[in-house]
Amino acid sequence: MTPKRTTAQQRAGMSSMTAAGRAQTCATTAPSSSSLIAGAILLSVSALMSLMLVLEHLGGLSLPGCGAGSACAQAANSVWGRIKLGGLVWPVSYLGLAYFLAALTTWVATRAVVPRVFRYVVRVGALVSLGYCAIIVAKWTVCPYCIVAHVCNFAFWIVAESVAIQPARRRRAAVTLGGSFAVVTLALGMWDAQHRAAVRAQAEQERGAAAQQIIDRSKQNTPAPATSPATRVAGTPAPTAQNAAASKAEPPGVPPPSTTPPVANVKPPMRPPSSGTSDPMFTGRYRVGPAEAPIRIVMFTDYQCRDCYNVEKQLKKLHDTRSDISISIKHFPFNKECNPSMSKTLHQNSCWAARAAEAAGKLWGAEGFWKMHVWLFDRKGVFETTEQLETGIREMGYDPTGFVQVMSSEETLKAVETDAAEAKRLGLHFTPMIFINGVELKGWFAPNALIRTVEQVGAANPPARSAAFDRPPSAFEKYIADWREQPLLTLPPDKQAWTFGPDGAKVTIVLWGDYQEAGCTQADAIIRAFAADRADVHYTYRHYPFNSDCNPNLKKRRFPNSCRAAQAAEAAGRLGGNDGYWKMHAWLMENRERFSESTLRAAATQMGLDTAALFDAMDQPDLQASILDDIQAGKKLPQLRHGVRAGLYGIPTIFVNGRYVPRWRLDKELVLKEILLEAANDSPGGTGP
Secondary structure: OOOOOOHHHHHHHHHHHHHHHHHHHHHHHOOOHHHHHHHHHHHHHHHHHHHHHHHHHHOOOOOOOOOOOOHHHHHHHOOOOEEEEOOEEEEHHHHHHHHHHHHHHHHHHOOOOEOHHHHHHHHHHHHHHHHHHHHHHHHOOOOHHHHHHHHHHHHHHHHHHHOOEOHHHHHHHHHHHHHHHHHHHHHHHHHHHHHHHHHHHHHHHHHHHHHHHHHHHHHOOOOOOOOOOOOOOOOOOOOOOOOOOOOOOOOOOOOOOOOOOOHHHOOOOOOOOOEOOOOOOOOOOOEEOOOOEOEEEEEEEOOOOHHHHHHHHHHHHHHHHOOOEEEEEEEOOOOOOOOOOOOOOOOOOHHHHHHHHHHHHHHHHHHHHHHHHHHHHHOOOOOOOHHHHHHHHHHOOOOOOOHHHHHOOHHHHHHHHHHHHHHHHOOOOOOOEEEEOOEEOOOOOOOOHHHHHHHHHHHOOOOOEOHHHOOOEOHHHHHHHHHHOOOOOOOOOOOOOOEEOOOOOOEEEEEEEOOOOHHHHHHHHHHHHHHOOOOOEEEEEEEOOOOOOOOOOOOOOOOOOHHHHHHHHHHHHHHHHHHHHHHHHHHHHHOHHHOOHHHHHHHHHHOOOOHHHHHHHHOOHHHHHHHHHHHHHHHOOOOOOOOOOOOOOOOOEEEEOOEEOOOOOEOOEOHHHHHHHHHHHOOOOOOOO
């Protein structure tokens, strides 16, 4: 017979059972430390990838493979890369960063013991990542940073599914998740607003300067001279009727390989003809407005270009409200099928859209061209079938019979190619490129820039003239003008500067480069040849090897020998001083293709350097620190003009008298030589290295 328990014993037993229950509950809900760590790492990687894309968007970081025209840029500029919230365009990278950081904070704060609602949020996030991966494959916009972020997010979902649920933590998780998301979103919004304000201020400054230049040019009583001054700015044509879809493109930061001549054989570049176009009438084939007008607008455009679409709306408003303007259009499709200037196709239907406009003009005159122009921009340059095109033509009031045959003719192709070639001669690198009275309208991306500039010019009462007065300068002259218009910068200091020439020289040159990159060797040859017989040039070379072995900003070893070459130059400087450095520098630049350990040993011996000491110095950690100092200084460069973001984004990156050189060559013409002469003859002032 079992004895009865006392009340105290019963209480003790119940207490023991309760404790055991609590222990069992904790055992079923507490995740393993590996799950907590794995989830935190995956979310951290996703957040880091998103942060890098955010910095790329805001101009604070130049990611390898994410330049203009890249898959990253196409993805960011697509409808899938942006979310419209009223008048605000919110990049998906912002949303991703806010989500990943909020999820990471919640995961860590709850120690991976999460309520069911958090798991549902994670599931939705995984579905979104899966959808974006499908879009990346379908559109083949392979952005590696996006892929890593989505894959890690998907892996996090798997980890989150493996941990137990704890309903009691619902409130803590909700507050942490929602609060973190709100804080990060608010911070990004403030950051984005500050960035937009800076961009608008710069655009407005450029627009105001262009407007004054247009007014000054309009007051002249003679046509633009055959030889335009290098300080005058050129541009490209613009659309006229309604809407357009956009995109920018810039030349790659790293020029293609080329054979670098020895310094002694560098030929001074010949200044090409100054006129950007051989046609005395700078106008499109189809004009709307009077032949002689006080304000004459020409725009190079692409019917699938989003920025062109935005400017087109301003043109439409101007056309509807003013009678003192003429408007004409020229084509620059971002498609290599009809534009030899393009190395790849960014807008798949842009060639056929431009040819459709030309076909309409050929069949039905100016009225047909402009009706088709409006129709194309309304559709953002896209028609997927012949039936869609023919339906649109009938809506315009025309018979589509034979239209496709005319559109497919060599004549329409030739017209588009002619416009694209002219744009290249004028130095076009993005669309839209707008000219008013023959002067390029820079800063066109400022709010309502075109409308406000036309109003400002119109208020000055310019006389009515023909397009014969409008002769933009050539690309060669434009490139020099682009350098002159750059802001004066104080460049990051060089802790171990090897300089050629006297301090306080009239011409100061700083070049970030790689001894193994052909464009760098070519630019360096021009600079050293220019400085050889002058006492007013101060040249500083700074390292930026395109090799991940010594450059943490890169992921690839594009030039396998570039780190060793940079180390050789620094080591020669340590052994032989400034003279030793520049002897090795010249040898490295002039022997790019035959550089090896053996040829370096032979060259060092000829220079009188101790080869054993040289190779020992090359491997010293403090020498690598000097190279890294140049690399990081390049990434700290401030925001530049003409579409160039903050930080070094390609090589060679050149500064002359404290002003960035946006483009230093034009095909085989070396603009850099002319810029150096301009700097020596009329120095705009500089800050030195």
